[in-house]
Amino acid sequence: MVEQKKIGNIVPHLILWVGIVIVAFPVYLAFVGSTHERSLIANGQMPIWPGSLFFENYYRTIFVGTSGTTREPVGTMIVNSFIMAMVIACGKIAISIISAYAIVYFRFRLRMTAFWVIFITLMLPVEVRIYPTYKVAADLNLLDSYAGLTLPLIASATATLLFRQFFMTVPDELVEASRIDGAGPFRFFKDTLLPLSRTNMAALFVILFIYGWNQYLWPLLITTRDDMQTIIIGIKKMIVTSDALTEWQLVMCTVMLAMLPPVFVVIAMQRLFVRGLIETEK
Amino acid sequence: MKRAVFNHRVLPFALLAPQIAVTIIFFYWPALQAVWQSFLLQDAFGISTTFVWLENYIWLFQQPDYYGTIWNTLVFSAAVSLISLSSALLLATMADKPLRAAGIYRTLLIWPYAVAPAVAGVLWIFMLHPSLGLIAQGLRSLGIPWNPLLDGDHAMILVVLASAWKQISYNFLFFLAGLAAIPRSIIEAAAIDGARSTRRFWTIAFPLLSPTTFFLLVVNIVYAFFDTFGVIDAMTQGGPSKATETLVYKVYADGRLGGDLGGSAAQSVILMMIVIGLTAIQFRYIERRVTY
Numbered sequence: 001m002v003e004q005k006k007i008g009n010i011v012p013h014l015i016l017w018v019g020i021v022i023v024a025f026p027v028y029l030a031f032v033g034s035t036h037e038r039s040l041i042a043n044g045q046m047p048i049w050p051g052s053l054f055f056e057n058y059y060r061t062i063f064v065g066t067s068g069t070t071r072e073p074v075g076t077m078i079v080n081s082f083i084m085a086m087v088i089a090c091g092k093i094a095i096s097i098i099s100a101y102a103i104v105y106f107r108f109r110l111r112m113t114a115f116w117v118i119f120i121t122l123m124l125p126v127e128v129r130i131y132p133t134y135k136v137a138a139d140l141n142l143l144d145s146y147a148g149l150t151l152p153l154i155a156s157a158t159a160t161l162l163f164r165q166f167f168m169t170v171p172d173e174l175v176e177a178s179r180i181d182g183a184g185p186f187r188f189f190k191d192t193l194l195p196l197s198r199t200n201m202a203a204l205f206v207i208l209f210i211y212g213w214n215q216y217l218w219p220l221l222i223t224t225r226d227d228m229q230t231i232i233i234g235i236k237k238m239i240v241t242s243d244a245l246t247e248w249q250l251v252m253c254t255v256m257l258a259m260l261p262p263v264f265v266v267i268a269m270q271r272l273f274v275r276g277l278i279e280t281e282k
Numbered sequence: 283m284k285r286a287v288f289n290h291r292v293l294p295f296a297l298l299a300p301q302i303a304v305t306i307i308f309f310y311w312p313a314l315q316a317v318w319q320s321f322l323l324q325d326a327f328g329i330s331t332t333f334v335w336l337e338n339y340i341w342l343f344q345q346p347d348y349y350g351t352i353w354n355t356l357v358f359s360a361a362v363s364l365i366s367l368s369s370a371l372l373l374a375t376m377a378d379k380p381l382r383a384a385g386i387y388r389t390l391l392i393w394p395y396a397v398a399p400a401v402a403g404v405l406w407i408f409m410l411h412p413s414l415g416l417i418a419q420g421l422r423s424l425g426i427p428w429n430p431l432l433d434g435d436h437a438m439i440l441v442v443l444a445s446a447w448k449q450i451s452y453n454f455l456f457f458l459a460g461l462a463a464i465p466r467s468i469i470e471a472a473a474i475d476g477a478r479s480t481r482r483f484w485t486i487a488f489p490l491l492s493p494t495t496f497f498l499l500v501v502n503i504v505y506a507f508f509d510t511f512g513v514i515d516a517m518t519q520g521g522p523s524k525a526t527e528t529l530v531y532k533v534y535a536d537g538r539l540g541g542d543l544g545g546s547a548a549q550s551v552i553l554m555m556i557v558i559g560l561t562a563i564q565f566r567y568i569e570r571r572v573t574y
Contacts, residue, residue, distance in 0.1 A: 012376035019373045020390045023450065026405040029416060033408060044414045095300040102297035107287045114298050121309050122561065127508045127530050128553040131537045131546060132312030132319070140307075152308040160301065175287075185288045214398035216512035217534070232398050236516050239404065248414065255404055262396035267389060274455060277395075 027259070033252035034058070041248040053249070061253035066238055074254050077231040080149075081213055082261070084230055087150040088212030089205050092159050097197065100163035101189055105175070115164075122157040126218055134221050148222045149230075153215065158280050159204055166200050167193070203276030206269050210262045231258045313554065319547035338548040347524065348532075355528040358442060359506035363499060365446040370453030371495075375483060377454075378461040388458070395451040400512030406444035407517050430518070434525025437518045441526050444517060445510045452505075453498050460494035461487060500564045507556065529553055 029048075033041055036051035065073040102108075103115050126133060133152055142148030170193070178188045219230045229237070235258060238251045266273050323334040342348050377387050394402070409417045412429045421428040430436040464487060472482050511530050514520060520527035520535055527535065533553065537546040 009379070009381060012379050012381060015376045016373060016381075016387045016391075019369070019376075020387070023391060023394055023447070026402075026409055026447070029409055030405050041414055044419055046414070046416060048416070095304065098297040099301040102294040105287055106294035106297075107289055108291075108294045111294070114302065117310075118301060118305060121305055124309065124313065124554055124557055125508045127511055128533070128550055128557060129309075129312045129316055130534065131550070132315040133308055135315070136308060136312050151304060155301070155304040155308050185290060185293060210396050214396075214401075214512075216398060216400045216515070220515075232400050232512070235404055236400055239407075239516075248408070251404065252408065255401055255408075258401050259397055262398075263393045266393050266396040270389060270392070273392075277452070277455060278459060 027256075030252045030255050033248060034256050036249055038247050038249050042246075057249050057253050058257075061250050061257065066247050066250050072226040072229060072234070074231060074234060074257060076227055077229050077234040077254075078257060080228060081230040081232065081258075083146055084149050084215065084219070085209050085212035085261075087146065088153050088215075089208035091150060091154045092156065092208050093201055093204055095154060096159035097163050097194075097201070100160050100167055101193065103160075104164055104167040105185070105188075118157050118160050120157070121155060122161070126152065130217060130221060137222060142222070144223055144225045144228045149219055149228075150212075153212070153218060159208070162200065162204060162279055163197065166197060170196060199272075199275075200279070202269075203272045203279060205276075206265055206273045207276040207280055209265055213262050316547045316550045316554070319543055320551045321544075322547075323544050324542075334544070338544040339552075342545060342548050342552075350524060351527050351529055351532045354438070354524075354526060355507065358438065358445075358510075358526070358528055359503050361438075361442045362445045362449065362506040362510070363502040365442065366449040366453055367495070367498060367502060369446075370450045371457050371491075373450070374454050374457035374461055375487070377458060391454050392451045394448050395455075397448055398512060399445070399448060399510055400516040402444045402448040403441070403513040403516030406440060406447065410440055410443075430522075432522055434522055437522055437526045441510070441514055441517055445506060445513050448513075449502060449505055453502070456494055456498055457491065460491045464490050497564070500560055504557070504560055507553075507560075529556075 032048065032050050033046060034057055035054045036046055037053060040046055040051075061073075062075045062078075063073050099114075099118065103111060137143065137148050137152060140148075142151065174192055175188060178192055183191065214232060215230070216232050216236075219233050220236070223229055223233065231254065235251060235254050238254065239246050239248075320338050321333055321335060322331045323337060324331045373391060377384055377391070381387070397405075407415070409415045410428070410430060412418050412431055418428050427433075428436060430440045468486060468490075469482060472486055477485065507528070508530055510528070511534065514526055514528060514531050515534075518526045520531045529549070530553065533546060533549045536542060536549065
């Protein structure tokens, strides 16, 4: 190994710790804010240490909600966010694994056309076509529904491409062997391909869950009813009114709660997360 | 291509149907409508529409506002990319050294990826809010008249910081993977030749990382263009007086006011062309890397 000096290693440790502190500091302050009284924060007198209202504030946030701006308790929003993230993640994986299966393992007319029709969607995020998409969703009566929240975001090529790439690396001998055993396309898919894809599916799930949970613009447009709001939208709606009315301590509780599930997923499933991240980009 | 494939008449279409259906309904149809609408002009009462060719586009480029927005977007993306790429590269270079507890450092640096852009915005506004933010008070006591609610440059700094903060972890991971892929033998050879660690970085690691850096640059620009909508909406709503309005935010804000369908569609189409351009650049890069 190159240079193993004791002194030389202090600098990298120091830089890394400074980086970690800078990265974590905003979250620390949010946590501190979530444990103090409203007036203390509003007057700009928030101390740098956590206060004593941890249980009280979080209880109010989850079960009661803010008094003025959004009347829904944050608990409802968390449920909505969770449903949305799960449906998007599972839906994307389900529809893209079968379409990748069709593209890789079947010979049929229009195969390349189908591939390109899906592939081109890789290029356009929902942000650039929001209003026409909104109009379609409105025409289909999808406003304020879980279908409206999730369906338009399920259409994306990333997952299909990933599975296609993976299927290409599966040895042909496996199909031949299972054909000799008398297995049709269904059996081969269920007994051979699905078990092989398990790690890929899990890695993709981690990325897509975070993607779904963190959606902002689309739920903002598609939900009008308070009880359909996701937690990310809820935070924004809690602070739009004039500053004096904002209950910052509850906003900060909501911020902490909104970060918890995706951050937990990243840390607990770190290996899958890194794998999913690097593979979806290739 | 696969040698062993199934022959089936209906099954492949049935398997493709869900994805194709969703793609056509929520992707092609809206995208085509945007293109079509961008050629139409609606009268003031919304009763009749006329086909006006490129008039909406020409009108758009006659608006001084639009150039302001383009400028904001460029400044914003450049600043976000520069800050998040350089700090991520510094951290990744440090974390790539044979340190004790390197795994813990990685864990502690990657989690911001999971924070929603809008939440990142709220976190930073809580620190830098002129009346209640802790850091803002510190700045004021140093004599800096910090007020992002009134000063456009301050507001821009605010959205840049929040956006860059969130992107560091992503860049960090990719740089770390890129550094790990550099053969140790090259670095050791340089060390034997007497190159110190700074010199080794600039003459070996940095050039060898250039494919990663270029890839990340494109990803960061795409991120700054499109994914930061939540940051801007949560922090400044494009204000004060449009100082932080980016191209995506303008599409949203103009469409929200309702009036000008054609103009807003024309903006969408321009954005689509930008994304397609960026994606094409990325693909050329991937192709080149494959032949490496």
